[in-house]
Ligand SMILES: Cc1ncc(C[n+]2csc(CCOP(=O)(O)OP(=O)(O)O)c2C)c(N)n1
């Protein structure tokens with residue numbers, strides 16, 4: 001998956017040293033590259049909101065991190081996002097969407113439907129991407145805004161770009 | 168080796184948190200402190216403000232994870248999380264995350280008054296059958312302890328500042344709210360000065 005390699009390069013260019021995640025199928029490529037890299041540590045989370053707390057701590061310690069998760073995990077992060085908003089701490093997020101176009105599992109739809117509104121309500125700048133070849137460049141811009149401006153930013157990778165999960 | 172800790176106990180022999188924290192903070196050297204919302208933030212602020220303190224005023228349940236982040240980013244410095252039982256219980260799953268990440272420079276101290284002190288002293292879950300140190304052990308912490316007596320508390324400075332981490336300690340403390348000593352609530356300021364102090 002070439003977009004995974006491009007996203008990995010973006011993480012490198014922004015000097016992201018720690019990746020926090022509850023995995024999703026669409027993130028496997030990037031996560032494997034990070035696991036196998038000597039410049040990155042992957043922290044597997046119990047629940048996604050921990051990742052926001054981790055971003056706060058990494059930034060306090062002068063390191064850069066990024067949070068990679070599925071859209072369902074965004075719901076777990078809501079109150080946690082108030083921390084990085086209150087401290088102007090960068091929080092760069094890469095989110096694989098579920099519950100959109102062609103979703104097989106209706107249980108994914110409510111949170112998928114709410115992902116972007118919920119994030120925006122918490123002050124996160126969101127960028128939705130429908131084409132695989134635009135994921136890395138959009139994430140590059142999102143990281144730039146996060147690290148240079150002290151914002152929470154998210155790239156939402158649409159199911160059109162990922163292909164839908166079939167059972 | 169156990170260090171002398173200036174002890175103060177209430178009429179039932181329970182440890183008073185304010186002097187305990189003051190004593191621990193006085194032994195910090197250049198340790199970085201991250202404090203949980205409510206009593207822990209006030210206790211550490213009461214011991215004297217420092218730009219090497221990061222105080223939570225919200226984000227209940229996240230204090231330990233933020234401590235992990237600082238510990239990963241600053242591997243050569245000791246990082247100590249001081250928080251309440253309510254905050255730790257809300258993020259109890261993060262003990263598995265932290266144990267797996269295995270930061271050798273991180274210690275967590277829970278000031279366990281068995282109450283939600285901040286919101287009116289309602290009884291918390293650690294007052295009952297729940298043993299947080301045992302949960303930490305199950306999560307994979309090699310060093311865990313529950314300290315509740317004058318005798319036991321002597322090991323606390325060593326555990327927090329010297330023992331290879333991750334370390335998890337519950338200090339059972341007396342209920343009752345001390346005077347609220349309020350540090351700055353400006354999160355952006357607290358963050359910037361902490362970074363600048365490194
Ligand atoms: C998500 C969330 N739920 C509830 C509260 C209200 N609240 C603030 S502090 C607190 C209790 C904190 O208890 P503990 O961590 O034990 O601190 P202490 O007893 O030392 O004050 C609660 C429930 C909150 N701030 N956030």
Ligand SMILES: [Mg+2]
Nearest residue numbers: 251252282284
């Ligand atoms: Mg309490």
